[in-house]
Amino acid sequence: MTSKTVLTKRLSRDALTTPHTGSVAKGRRNTLLRWGLYAILILFALFYLMPLFVMLTTSLKSLEEIRTGSLLALPRDITFAPWAEAWSTACAGTQCEGLRPFFWNSVLMAVPAVAISTVIGALNGYVFAQWRFPGANLFFAAILFGCFIPFQVVLLPMAQMLGLMGLAGTIPGLIFVHVIYGIGFTTLFFRNYYVTIPQELVRAAKVDGAGFFRIFWSIFLPISLPIITVSVIWQFTQIWNDFLFGVSFSGAGSQPVTVALNNIVNSTTGVKAYNVDMASAIIAALPTLLVYVVAGKYFIRGLTAGSVKG
Amino acid sequence: MPILQIDHLQKSYGDTQILHDINISIEEGDFLVLVGPSGCGKSTLLNCIAGLEPITGGAVRIAGRDVTGVSPKDRDIAMVFQSYALYPTMSVARNITFGMKVRGVDKVTQDRKLTEVARQLQIEPLLNRKPGQLSGGQRQRVAMGRALVRDPKLFLFDEPLSNLDAKLRVSMRTEIKKLHQDLNASIVYVTHDQIEAMTLATRIVVMKGGVIQQIGTPAEIYNRPANMFVADFMGSPAMNLIPARVRSEAGQTRIEIDRAGDAPLVITDPVSRDLPAQIVLGVRPEDIHEATGNAHLPGTAEGAGGEVMIDIVEPAGADTFAVTHLGGKPVTARLRAESAVRARAPFPLAFDLSKVSYFSPKDGVRLN
Numbered sequence: 001m002t003s004k005t006v007l008t009k010r011l012s013r014d015a016l017t018t019p020h021t022g023s024v025a026k027g028r029r030n031t032l033l034r035w036g037l038y039a040i041l042i043l044f045a046l047f048y049l050m051p052l053f054v055m056l057t058t059s060l061k062s063l064e065e066i067r068t069g070s071l072l073a074l075p076r077d078i079t080f081a082p083w084a085e086a087w088s089t090a091c092a093g094t095q096c097e098g099l100r101p102f103f104w105n106s107v108l109m110a111v112p113a114v115a116i117s118t119v120i121g122a123l124n125g126y127v128f129a130q131w132r133f134p135g136a137n138l139f140f141a142a143i144l145f146g147c148f149i150p151f152q153v154v155l156l157p158m159a160q161m162l163g164l165m166g167l168a169g170t171i172p173g174l175i176f177v178h179v180i181y182g183i184g185f186t187t188l189f190f191r192n193y194y195v196t197i198p199q200e201l202v203r204a205a206k207v208d209g210a211g212f213f214r215i216f217w218s219i220f221l222p223i224s225l226p227i228i229t230v231s232v233i234w235q236f237t238q239i240w241n242d243f244l245f246g247v248s249f250s251g252a253g254s255q256p257v258t259v260a261l262n263n264i265v266n267s268t269t270g271v272k273a274y275n276v277d278m279a280s281a282i283i284a285a286l287p288t289l290l291v292y293v294v295a296g297k298y299f300i301r302g303l304t305a306g307s308v309k310g
Numbered sequence: 311m312p313i314l315q316i317d318h319l320q321k322s323y324g325d326t327q328i329l330h331d332i333n334i335s336i337e338e339g340d341f342l343v344l345v346g347p348s349g350c351g352k353s354t355l356l357n358c359i360a361g362l363e364p365i366t367g368g369a370v371r372i373a374g375r376d377v378t379g380v381s382p383k384d385r386d387i388a389m390v391f392q393s394y395a396l397y398p399t400m401s402v403a404r405n406i407t408f409g410m411k412v413r414g415v416d417k418v419t420q421d422r423k424l425t426e427v428a429r430q431l432q433i434e435p436l437l438n439r440k441p442g443q444l445s446g447g448q449r450q451r452v453a454m455g456r457a458l459v460r461d462p463k464l465f466l467f468d469e470p471l472s473n474l475d476a477k478l479r480v481s482m483r484t485e486i487k488k489l490h491q492d493l494n495a496s497i498v499y500v501t502h503d504q505i506e507a508m509t510l511a512t513r514i515v516v517m518k519g520g521v522i523q524q525i526g527t528p529a530e531i532y533n534r535p536a537n538m539f540v541a542d543f544m545g546s547p548a549m550n551l552i553p554a555r556v557r558s559e560a561g562q563t564r565i566e567i568d569r570a571g572d573a574p575l576v577i578t579d580p581v582s583r584d585l586p587a588q589i590v591l592g593v594r595p596e597d598i599h600e601a602t603g604n605a606h607l608p609g610t611a612e613g614a615g616g617e618v619m620i621d622i623v624e625p626a627g628a629d630t631f632a633v634t635h636l637g638g639k640p641v642t643a644r645l646r647a648e649s650a651v652r653a654r655a656p657f658p659l660a661f662d663l664s665k666v667s668y669f670s671p672k673d674g675v676r677l678n
Contacts, residue, residue, distance in 0.1 A: 096504050202359075203362050205408075208409035214412060218408070223398055
């Protein structure tokens, strides 16, 4: 075979087959890439879920099994006794009533604090976006600055302030602290949402005869569901999970669940009850998980919402 | 009694003065159009009339009542906005009745007026829809409906047609005109479109840089513009503004216009006028005719024209536009469609001197 015939042969074969095999190869490569991607994502998801898995399985094991078995093993005999103990009899310091009273403290603190800070944030945002006044930018900058003040900085002045107001060591005191701290964020959320709404809407309503609150109530509130969801999730997560304010500003009867969890885990007599600790931790985390599952879809939507079509 | 009277209105933002000494007065049933290029202050003036912007000086009276410090809701006005500004979560019906609801009008009256206006604007099938489900033209109608149910002393329109496509704009324009005639409503209407201004208005206010340039009927504004800005802004194609020299001889005014590559074109105005040596001659394209030799056009003076070189010919169906060069400026003539005009060839043109305007080249003010 001469070199020339080899060349022609190769050329003709390439010409005939290249497009076909090319696309197949490309398709195969895409599938491979896709599987690789999934594999990596699944790996990371597993890695991320590992602590939860350990917590969940440990909370369902007896102490005996924890001592003898492996950390990653599934429970042999599922027992809910640690959960019952965590909820109603575990000792936080000297008080042995479980998480239950503190859980309700957290509810009593978080629900009003979330509601109040969201309402105030909505009104603030409405004013900053649609009712500009001289110095509005300065005020807004000041409120934004409030978002970046570390908790530790305000501990002492806030303690003094709560004392002066007679709210030291009470749930209303904690509500007050969280509302103050949350306003910066909620104002920012609502202001950025409302600023996308054309000013002519307010003008039209003014000419129609509506006032400040009427316009807010009839026109702005009905279009605010996505951003209210964002504000509620954000605030609820922050306030429910807060430890520092809880431990600093609460009294004997007003400790939130995070503080109680710490006390339960730290006040052990004799053997460390890992299963009860894990159950307590999961109970303390459940509400935020629940809020996210229920409203998470709106959370993403609210954060990415651009403008409202009019 | 004027339905709207504005006296010495001033408006400033800080040190920047937006509106300078505005004086306007219109009667009931007038359709006043504020027209001017963007940034001329026309929308600000409308907002001042509405009470949405506080004014720095002067007074606004609506139907004889001084409303200078009165809030928008108590001025007995209704407004249609450029973006329509429909309430997005409310149905069309609730959008229209919102104002009445806020003012505590009883339900029976609300329903009656809603039905009335919906029929008038032909939006009955849309009453239960949300604004997001409507087309631009439909939204426009709803926005007008919201104003109409109020039955106010004064309607304010802020560029209501500028968001519509060209075809819809023309038909909505006709509808607004019809509505004005049917209701005999008093309207203040803002636009930057001079054709809209000409077709709709009973009176036009031409504005520039926060200063009123001229107030008058569409015919006055078109035929006797107060200055070169108005002359140039109103009319399409625009008025030709041709630099020229003036010589007065034996009770006649001779006007010389430079012609490219030829002796100056000399036209004679039979009326003796007191004009400065240098002027700008303003002549509408339709007032430049084909000179027909012996037969003089009505109102056309003898010798008011001559042969000029035609640069471009633009047939537009009903008319043919011929562009030439005079006094260093392109000059457009609106000729009959069947005119035998050719590009790059000389053509005889005559100026209708009864309709020309003379302007001072220094400050642009009208001289005749």
